[in-house]
Amino acid sequence: MSFKPQGHAERQTTASEAKRAQMEQFRAKFGANDPNFAARQAERVKLAAARAEREAERAALKAKLAAEEAVRKAAEEAARKIAEQEALVTAEIASREEADRAVLAEAEAKAARDARYAARKARGIKRGKK
Secondary structure (H helix, E strand, O other): OOOOOOOHHHHHHHHHHHHHHHHHHHHHHHOOOOOOHHHHHHHHHHHHHHHHHHHHHHHHHHHHHHHHHHHHHHHHHHHHHHHHHHHHHHHHHHHHHHHHHHHHHHHHHHHHHHHHHHHHHHHOOOOOOO
């Protein structure tokens, strides 16, 4: 090794050769040459398939719950609208009954006033004038 400073290209070449050598060592140690590699790879594939199946089940369950929630909300909204309409009808009926009672009370008061007037007239009493 010399004490001459290396240029950028030389450093890049040296680094890529070192990376390549490390990769070859790794492949030799853990690659397809390992007798358990196929078994481990099959286990990974099996686990990935099971994971995908569980995710699909979760997605289906989530969609089912969302649909049930939408149906429940629609039913609640319909029930709320019906309750509002019933409340409006009840209020309208109560308002009409109150108006009828007021008209009836007014008619009774008028009848009582007319009866008093007729009784006074029958007695011959004039009210207010002397």
